[in-house]
Amino acid sequence: MSENEPLLSVQNMEKHFPVTKGLFKRQVGAVKAVDGISFEVFKGETLGLVGESGCGKSTTGRLVTRLLEPTAGKIVFEGEDISHMSQGRLRPLRRDMQMIFQDPYSSLNPRHTVGAIVGAPFRIQGVKTENGVKKAVQDILELVGLSPEHYNRYPHEFSGGQRQRIGIARTLALKPKLIIADEPVSALDVSIQAQVVNLLEDLQKELDLTYVVIAHDLSVVRHISDRVAVMYLGKIVEIADRKRLYSAPMHPYTNALMSAVPVPDPKVRRDRERIRLKGDVPSPLNPPPACRFHTRCWKAQEICKKVEPPLAEMVGGHQVACHFPENAPEVPTAESAAKTG
Amino acid sequence: MSFLDVKDLKIHFPTDDGLVKSVDGLSFGVERGKTLGIVGESGSGKSVTSQSILGLHKGGRARLSGEIWLDGEELIEASTEHVRSLRGKKMAMIFQDPLSSMHPYYTVGQQIIEAYRIHNDVSKQVARKHAIDMLGRVGIPEPAKRVDSYPHEFSGGMRQRAMIAMALSCDPELLIADEPTTALDVTVQAQILDLMRDLQREFNSALIIITHDLGVVAELSDDILVMYGGKCVEYGTAEDVFYRPEHPYTWGLLGSMPRLDREPTERLLPIKGSPPSLINVPPGCAFHPRCPYAERTGDRATTEVPALAETEGGHLVRCHMSREERRGLWENEIKPVLETQ
Structure with missing residues (x-):
């Protein structure tokens, strides 16, 4: 596969969950969980997906792994359109596309041994291994930092x-190409979070994995990602490489999110001016028209209520959907050209 | 005597599997108008401590000992009815999950x-x-x-x-907030933290904030108490704990956390292993199985519980290493690595 060809490409993907009422389940509305998003994931990179609860980031993860079927739009994985593929035809593809779940307590079957859990992918996919499934499973357990003796526990x-490691071992069993990790560390203690983050990074290097990491914690996402997409109410509002996004965020929402993260430094809190957002995230059942952030945005003007800003590229791969972006490159190019010239 | 004074508090729960020593000899004080942050991972005993101040373990299976003095009144020996009459007016609590703590x-x-x-x-x-x-x-x-x-x-x-x-x-004159913002999104968390700070200033109440998030603690606290395995391992002003921490566990917490206010590092510095079970707290220093410096103190690490000793001006540390050794490690080994982040 060439450098420029994405492993995963999503175009105008939508997922609307119908809201029904009454005896005949008449549809009275739709929760627009994901409402037209496009992005690409390249081989070997990590794309971070951040946003607050209800922004559609988990739905996005479930759509690209086709645990859900999109209402509209296209999902292309390795050059193949999988957006409406049947479960039967998807099955062989599942080997290449796996998911790590948030809650290590509910994502593992309590009645199965670790060996059965991690060995399940081999059985389901009918994969033959050289020295038997048990040996393969024990190798993977060792890879994620567990002991082979844990097989029968x-x-x-x-x-x-440790449970999260078991989940990761199961994910890795068939050496997938793409891993979607939905809040992989948020249920863990601080000291354990760091262990799992490091493990994910080591595995990526060792096995040449591609990640989409979905998380609400901006500092974890910054640490782990190469590129980051910020979502708000079913839309991507900004997407850029990590350095650019965190050093010069353009969308007011991204700015607000970053300034809201508490800084573990007692001196900083006293000097810092924080952007205070008003109110809560509106319901995705009735998202505000045009720019969805206008109800909470301090820069909002008339146009924001009438025209939806498209996700447009500003500088070198930095895309933002805003009429009045911050940190925007200077517009009078003639002047700056004259300076440098 | 402080407004709230807790002396040698012990809360043990007899269970079928053995005695769970949730809190094992904890002492601290909070003045009116001041904020104490209690930090620790799950199972460190931080929530049980706050519940016992409110008398929520009275009449239960818990075995309480020690003293809790609130405004000159002892609460452990006081009758259940009397403690109930204090709740609301004298002391109140904000719980983590508002949905399950409201009727x-x-x-x-x-x-x-x-x-x-x-x-x-x-x-x-x-x-x-x-x-x-x-x-x-x-x-x-x-x-x-x-x-x-x-x-x-x-x-x-x-x-x-x-x-x-x-x-x-x-x-209330004493307000205890147990993970008040853990269930919330960052932008809402920022609003709630601002609100708590403003209200505390207005009412001049004593505030105890219990959390695992060092960022939240740094935002609000005057003093910080770090708990591990039911005991206090470090206690000091926010500046002491963030700028001159002396306990290896505190170093580990600081190293585990990716930070938005600094350049990202290649790797996080996690603490190895996992938090201890409170039924089988490791002998000697409870942190020794996870401590990278445990060998430095030889057998004492496993046989002798280190005393919580003052290092300078009210800054307390529970560690076998000498003050000079700890400071040397912090200045020469830990701080340079953390600050390059």
């Missing part, structure tokens, strides 16, 4: 961090 | 009014006015209308505000 015998 | 059958207003009328001999109309006033103060829009809403009709952030309004309705 049950999930309840493990701590939260 | 679903009563409106938010009814719940505030009930608490207010227990402590104040006023008519329903007056109490209702007060409830509306409180809801407005915590930033709930249209409080006169929302006072008749049920908890499920509120969003997460609003519910948390309503609970803060409930806790503050009788102007």
